[in-house]
Amino acid sequence: MACPVAKTRRHHDTARNLVTQIDYSAYDTPGRGRGILDVFRYHYLLRLLIGKSTSLRYRNSVLGWFWSYVRPTVQFLVYYLVVGQILGLHSKVPAFPLYLFSGLVLVNLFNDTMSAATSSIVSNKALVRKIYLPRELFPLAAIIGTFTHFLPQLAVLIVVSLLFGWLPSFASVGLALLGILLVVTFVMGLGLFFSAVNVRFRDASNIVDIIRTIATWSVPILYTWEMVQKVTSSHHVPWLFDLYMANPLAVGVELYHHAFWGTLPVVNDAQPRPINLDWPPQFEWHVVAAIGVVLLSLVIGQFVFRRFERSFAQDL
Amino acid sequence: MSTSLQPQPRIIVDHVSKWFSKRSTRSMKDAFIAAVRRQPVRSTKFHALKNVSFSIGEGESVAVMGLNGSGKSTTLKLVSGVLEPDSGRVLTRGKVAGLIEVGAGFHPDLTGRENVFLNAAILGMSEKETKERFDEIVAFSEIGDFIDQEVKHYSSGMFMRLAFSVAIHVELDVLLVDEVLSVGDAPFRAKCNAKLKELAEQGVTMMVVSHSKGQVKELCTRGIVLRKGDVVFDGPIAEALEILES
Numbered sequence: 001m002a003c004p005v006a007k008t009r010r011h012h013d014t015a016r017n018l019v020t021q022i023d024y025s026a027y028d029t030p031g032r033g034r035g036i037l038d039v040f041r042y043h044y045l046l047r048l049l050i051g052k053s054t055s056l057r058y059r060n061s062v063l064g065w066f067w068s069y070v071r072p073t074v075q076f077l078v079y080y081l082v083v084g085q086i087l088g089l090h091s092k093v094p095a096f097p098l099y100l101f102s103g104l105v106l107v108n109l110f111n112d113t114m115s116a117a118t119s120s121i122v123s124n125k126a127l128v129r130k131i132y133l134p135r136e137l138f139p140l141a142a143i144i145g146t147f148t149h150f151l152p153q154l155a156v157l158i159v160v161s162l163l164f165g166w167l168p169s170f171a172s173v174g175l176a177l178l179g180i181l182l183v184v185t186f187v188m189g190l191g192l193f194f195s196a197v198n199v200r201f202r203d204a205s206n207i208v209d210i211i212r213t214i215a216t217w218s219v220p221i222l223y224t225w226e227m228v229q230k231v232t233s234s235h236h237v238p239w240l241f242d243l244y245m246a247n248p249l250a251v252g253v254e255l256y257h258h259a260f261w262g263t264l265p266v267v268n269d270a271q272p273r274p275i276n277l278d279w280p281p282q283f284e285w286h287v288v289a290a291i292g293v294v295l296l297s298l299v300i301g302q303f304v305f306r307r308f309e310r311s312f313a314q315d316l
Numbered sequence: 317m318s319t320s321l322q323p324q325p326r327i328i329v330d331h332v333s334k335w336f337s338k339r340s341t342r343s344m345k346d347a348f349i350a351a352v353r354r355q356p357v358r359s360t361k362f363h364a365l366k367n368v369s370f371s372i373g374e375g376e377s378v379a380v381m382g383l384n385g386s387g388k389s390t391t392l393k394l395v396s397g398v399l400e401p402d403s404g405r406v407l408t409r410g411k412v413a414g415l416i417e418v419g420a421g422f423h424p425d426l427t428g429r430e431n432v433f434l435n436a437a438i439l440g441m442s443e444k445e446t447k448e449r450f451d452e453i454v455a456f457s458e459i460g461d462f463i464d465q466e467v468k469h470y471s472s473g474m475f476m477r478l479a480f481s482v483a484i485h486v487e488l489d490v491l492l493v494d495e496v497l498s499v500g501d502a503p504f505r506a507k508c509n510a511k512l513k514e515l516a517e518q519g520v521t522m523m524v525v526s527h528s529k530g531q532v533k534e535l536c537t538r539g540i541v542l543r544k545g546d547v548v549f550d551g552p553i554a555e556a557l558e559i560l561e562s
Contacts, residue, residue, distance in 0.1 A: 052426065
């Protein structure tokens with residue numbers, strides 16, 4: 001690494017001369033991160049950012065974390081009464097409350113992390129405009145911070161399942177973890193995309209609101225996959241069912257049904273045996289497709305994020 | 317690396333240009349109306365920096381000066397990495413951190429202590445470094461017992477003092493200073509300037525954007541004068557100040 005002596009640095013036109021004599025390996029280009037991988041280098045900061053969002057969430061609220069339990073419980077009760085009792089799904093699906101609730105927690109996870117991620121860059125405006133940090137940190141911190149509020153819901157689900165006679169097994173724990181992984185990585189991709197687009201086009205947050213509404217109804221929690229299959233095959237569009245099941249959120253919900261609701265004795269002893277106790281036909285391909293969708297969302301999300309990132313400081 | 321040779325520059329700004337776009341329409345409705353009225357629909361470009369080149373050597377203290385809108389803050393943002401150049405390149409060597417709008421990372425609902433840790437991490441300090449310097453930071457800020465209060469209860473002076481104190485205790489090679497030194501009262505300002513001088517003497521490279529002549533004169537040896545995105549002077553600070561006034 002020979003670097004010849006530079007002449008006086010004070011000179012006007014030395015910049016060009018200097019540049020030819022410089023060992024570039026020692027230099028960094030400011031503002032150029034390595035994308036999502038930078039997060040590992042900044043894990044300490046990430047931890048603090050997550051801690052900040054979780055500790056601020058219920059600041060100045062009397063009941064605090066209690067709300068993390070109340071909200072899903074109330075939501076569950078409303079669905080239970082309206083869909084279960086009034087629309088009469090109870091007669092079709094044994095242990096319907098648990099069928100509903102085990103899917104609902106995952107949909108809540110998706111919806112909450114989606115909105116947190118989408119607004120993450122805009123709400124950290126002051127930082128993004130003033131100091132360079134790998135900007136992927138913000139959506140990621142938002143997602144993980146919101147994830148902590150999924151845990152109380154999961155706890156409620158586990159308690160209710162135990163009351164229904166659920167016996168935890170390695171298989172159900174594995175399915176539950178896989179479901180979380182699928183949804184969180186999916187939101188990571190979507191979140192990168194929408195948080196970046198939201199900086200220039202605030203329309204993104206409206207689109208995400210619509211996605212959240214659709215998400216609740218796009219997965220088998222208020223109905224069963226079997227109903228979807230019936231409708232699609234009676235209209236001679238069976239491929240539409242496969243498309244429906246390629247949704248990572250739908251796959252995740254089905255994993256949750258099998259992890260919790262599907263292992264209950266009440267459900268397994270029910271007569272006639274519910275069809276959706278089995279996996280949907282060709283479910284293994286649905287899982288593969290869902291993983292493909294997740295990977296695609298990550299690649300596109302990261303790509304778009306990097307394109308938009310260049311002008312974050314100008315657009316905020 | 318090559319210690320026997322003359323040290324390489326800390327900052328290289330190499331033929332950098334930066335454009336900003338001035339958007340003339342803000343929504344589809346605006347665009348439609350503008351099109352009907354035959355006004356410009358697409359955004360127009362504004363040339364903020366025009367082919368700017370300079371380099372700042374190890375241990376140098378350089379002031380970047382100019383009137384409002386001359387491009388000095390843009391230059392600083394390019395070096396810090398917040399903005400990217402449209403052409404040319406910016407290179408830095410070593411750890412760069414900035415006193416750019418101190419307090420940007422502060423959250424009013426967190427306590428002073430929490431904010432110190434968060435902001436130190438934002439500026440690139442590790443947990444261990446922050447713990448080691450925590451007492452020093454608090455002592456410098458003269459906050460005292462208020463450190464465990466939420467920052468929203470601070471007076472604006474206290475807030476700025478704490479934020480500044482965190483920023484100045486970051487371990488770094490290059491310090492970028494924006495016009496933030498209107499911090500606190502006169503005694504605290506004097507203390508800050510003394511601290512900056514001490515850092516400069518320790519060999520920290522500095523790039524200062526300031527309107528304060530006195531401060532610049534005391535801190536910097538070299539001045540770069542920008543006018544409408546062009547470098548019009550690069551040389552000793554006394555001459556730079558004269559040119560700025562002319």
